[in-house]
Amino acid sequence: MKTLLKNALVVTMNANEEVYSEGSVLVEDDKISKIGHFELKEDVDEVIDCKGKIIMPGLVNTxxxxxxxxxxxxxxxxxxxxxxxxxxxxxxxxxxxxDSYVSTLACCLEQIKCGCTAFAEPGGQYVSGMARGVAEAGVRAKLAKSVMDCGEGLPEVWQKTTEEELDKQEEDLKKFHNTHDGRVQVWFGLRTIFNCTDDLIVRSKELADKYNVGLHMHVAEVKDEVEYMQATRGEWTVTHLNKLGVLDKNFLAVHTVWLTNEEVEMFRDHQVKVSHNPAAAMRVLGFAKVPRMLREGICVTIGTDGAPSNNRMDMVDEMYLTSLIHKGWRLEPDVVKAQEILRMATINGAKALMDEELYGSLEVGKKADLIVINPDSAGMLPLHDPVANLVTSMHSSNVESTMCDGKWLMKDRIVLSLNEEEVLAAAKEHAAAIRSRAGIELPDRFPVVYPMSSK
Ligand SMILES: [Zn+2]
Structure with missing residues (x-):
């Protein structure tokens, strides 16, 4: 199968960050076989004229x-x-x-519509359900279990021993890792240091190394966490993780808000990957030292966090927020520039997912994970600075088509890998059932007026 996309502004995000004006991309099966300006003599199965459109790598949500x-x-x-x-x-x-399967389908649907083709999931209860959802949706994911072996007040079903948590993860990895053409992969997870013993942390890192996969952990996310660490271990979270010897290039540290400057250097020295989630940061966590991390050459990436922390699982929104948050708290309008943010959302994301050889940039031989942007809309035009505008003025509704592994997951805003209507109907039904089983009461915040007949 050969698909030629021609006449686009092609934003490659390769090592030289080349951008081709009126460029083309030839996709052969799952890979990019030509890119840039070339004459094509051979026949192809599909030609798409992308005049006035932008092609860029699929976004990576870490x-x-x-x-x-x-x-x-x-x-x-x-x-x-x-x-x-x-x-x-x-x-x-x-x-x-x-429920986990349906929740994953709904999440993948949103990822596809927002131009995200690969993500890292920090941990739900059922890797099997998540794997099914990702397989069907056609995206790539690093899945992990939510792992906890200590802590007070945990629901009974979550009270597990260190051995149980490690065994279950190894079992999931053996079953689901590298399945569905390698799109579905399994990593090791650690929820937070509040709920993970040192023994669990060290042994999870050993297993991640053994299987050559990553370790995904929420790190130094709230002030309470570093205060708790100071009181119980006499040092802040990152200093403690460094002492345990787990900081490494396969360690994906999420949020990382409460770090001293010395701890930022620990990340740099061990090539730790950082997932910055600006919406969650503004809502409850605080401001991560992203400008300093970028200056130190740390691989900073972008994530959306979960729906109850952000509500928008939209990497396009998250790029925009990343462009604002650091300018605001530092009163420095020239920090964290658009090109740095595009890097964070593409090639850096692929590095954090340990897949920079596979995707994150558009290059010959890499996987065809790409998106087509149609900027012709009131919210995005004009394009005085078209590449920067991908960060500063693009909306996810401008993502016209999404391709992963050489397959169209969405074309002209129609999702092809999933039945959108069915996924949304199932999501509504399952969400209501979970809430009723869990007995979660929300306060009446607005006076609701019901029709007489419903009394
Ligand atoms: Zn999270």
Whole structure:
């Protein structure tokens, strides 16, 4: 199967960050076989004229909770403890394997519509359900279990020993890792340092190394966490992880808000990958030292976090927020520039997912993971600075088509890999059932007027 996309502004994100004006991309099966300006004599199966459009690598979301997709709206305008104990723990601990599958389908649907072709999922309860959803949706994912072996107040179904947590992850990895043409992969997960013993952390890292996969962990996300670490271990989270010897190039550290400058250097020295989630940061966590991390050459990437923490699982929105948040808190309008943000959302994301040889840039021999942007809209035109405008003025509705592994997952805004209507109907049904099983009550915040007949 050969597809030629021609006449586009092709933003490659290769090592020289070349952009081709009126460029073309030839896709052969799952790979890019030609890119740039070339004459094509051979016949192809499909030719798409992309005049006035932009082709760029598929976006990489380095932190998205697929299992929380059906919990969107459950955590608005509440403090962290209410969010966790009264909303999210009851919600997640009442999910079934089928719920996890439906939640993943709904999340993948949103990823595809927002131009994301690969993501890292930090941990739900059922890797089997998530794997099924990702396989069907046609995207790529690094899936992990939500792993905890200590901590007070956890729902009973989550009270596991270190051995149980490690065994289950190894079992999932053996079953699902590298399946579906390699699109579905399994990583090791650690929820947070509040709920993980040192023994679990060290042994998870050993297993991640053994299987040559990554380790995904929420790190130094709230002030309470570093205060808890100071009180119980006498040092902040990252210093402690460094002492345990787990900081490494296959360690994906999420949020990383509460770090000293010395801890930023620890990340740099061990080539730790950082997932920056600006919406979640603004909502509850605080401001990560992203400008400093970028200056130090740390591989910073972007993630959306889960639906109850952000509501929008949209990497296009998240690029935009990344462009604003650091300018705002530092009062420096020239930090974290558009080209740095495009790098974070593409090639850096692929590096963090340990897949920079496969995708994250458009290059001959790499996988055909790409998106076609149609900027012809009131919200995006004109394009005085077209590449920067992908960060500063693009909306996800401008993503016209999404291709992963050489297959169209969405074309002209029609999702092809999933039945959108069926996924949304299932999402509504399952979300209501989980909430009712979990007994989650939301306060009446607005006076609702019902028709007389419904009394
Ligand atoms: Zn998270």
């Amino acid at each position: 932190h998205v909770h697929t299992s929380q997709q059906l919990g969107r709206g459950l955590g608005d305008d509440v403090n962290l403890l209410t969010w966790l104990h009264d909303r999210i723990w009851p919600y997640e601990s009442n999910m079934t394997e089928e």
